[in-house]
Amino acid sequence: MHNVAVLALDGAVPFDLSTPVDVFGWARLPDGRGAYRVRVCAPAEEVDCGVFTLRAHWGLEALAEADTIIVPGSTDPPENIPVAVLDALRRAAADGTRIASICVGAFVLAESGLLDGLRATTHWAAAAALSAAYPAVEVDPDVLYVDNGKVLTSAGAAAGLDLCLHMIRRDHGSAVAADTARTSVMPLERDGGQAQFIVHEPPSPDGATLEPLLRWLEENARRELTVEDIASHAGLSPRTLNRRFREQTGTTPVQWLYRSRVRKAQYLLETTDHTVERIAAQAGFGSPTAFRERFRAVLGTSPQAYRRAFRSDARTG
Missing domain, CATH: 1.10.10.60 (Homeodomain-like)
Structure with a gap:
């Protein structure tokens, strides 16, 4: 079974955090089996999400066991990201793990250096800041997500749904992805990019x-x-x-x-x-x-x- 680790950091945006947990959790293979095992992991036992405190069952060791790592957006600035988190992401990338960010989670990937020389996106309101802070990243503010193969980024909020469905389609084909999209009450593919929402x-x-x-x-x-x-x-x-x-x-x-x-x-x-x-x-x-x-x-x-x-x-x- 494909293992998905969702990385929860202080200031995690609840919607960004729950999106991959639910979407990958809803995915079912044709025989009814779950397509993914989803774990929420964190660098500390408790994570301050603003409106609630999250108690994570897994630590950063779950990143080393994951086939896919999802980094949700966080309200904390990139300089507050624990060094252990950045190192764990770099090791996972070196081992060939697929790593994706939702919304301003792209700042975490950029801070780790994983987006250097790559095209990436984030919420349109944060795109200029990402580009200014990380000039080695080619920021595209007009798309819903960018797939570089092993490193993926998505725009804000609902674009995380688009990205998760895209990865399910890559992994298991359009039938499984379409069924998951129906469960999510979401089209499998939306037209246009962020420009339609700016x-x-x-x-x-x-x-x-x-x-x-x-x-x-x-x-x-x-x-x-x-x-x-x-x-x-x-x-x-x-x-x-x-x-x-x-x-x-x-x-x-x-x-x-x-x-x-x-x-x-x-x-x-x-x-x-x-x-x-x-x-x-x-x-x-x-x-x-x-x-x-x-x-x-x-x-x-x-x-x-x-x-x-x-x-x-x-x-x-």
Whole structure:
């Protein structure tokens, strides 16, 4: 069984702390067995979480036994992190353990040096501070999470759910991840990044008016649609459409449409034996070449490599 250690430090954000405990705890394999063993560990017997005091059953030795370590956000500044914690994280990383942070837990990973030379994210409100304090880290404030293989970081609050589901999908395939997402009352994958949650100006008084249009785009993703086509259906000018799309989704209509097609292709790669050529047509791409190029641009891998990584577990489910 895959061992997950959730590291509790003084000032731990309760939501960040509970997210991996619950999400990994809810994950079930197709035969009903738990997919993970979750332990909460701490450098001291008691952890001050502000609104409550947590008594941890495991110490830092649990980090050495873990396959995955999760570092939740903490309100304490990085300079207060015990040296023993930083050393334990460095040893675990050297041993090949997967280490992930939620929200401002990225500061702990940065302080340990594990993010040097890597792309990372954190809560958008803390991104500038992370970048200023750790110039060796490439901070991307616009994404929900960043996966560097063995080192992962997520944005604030609910983005920790996205990251945990992503890791479950990596470990056990989309069927197990989708079942866990349903238990969490959470979509398996959300569109856009943190940009959709950053308030730069007062929101439009008519609210999230794009929801019917997004559903229409999902239903018509196989069609060759231009910005003008989409704007016409929405009864908007292309300029107004683009502005509202960026305000409400953090991306453009065309990019959202491309991502919708890639999601459809992912599902077909995971759950069918269809050829890449057939999937390209089913998902709405003009040609297999265009499909491969767009798929690689979005996911950083080829359709065939993606199928090899995810199909077997997904089909088992």
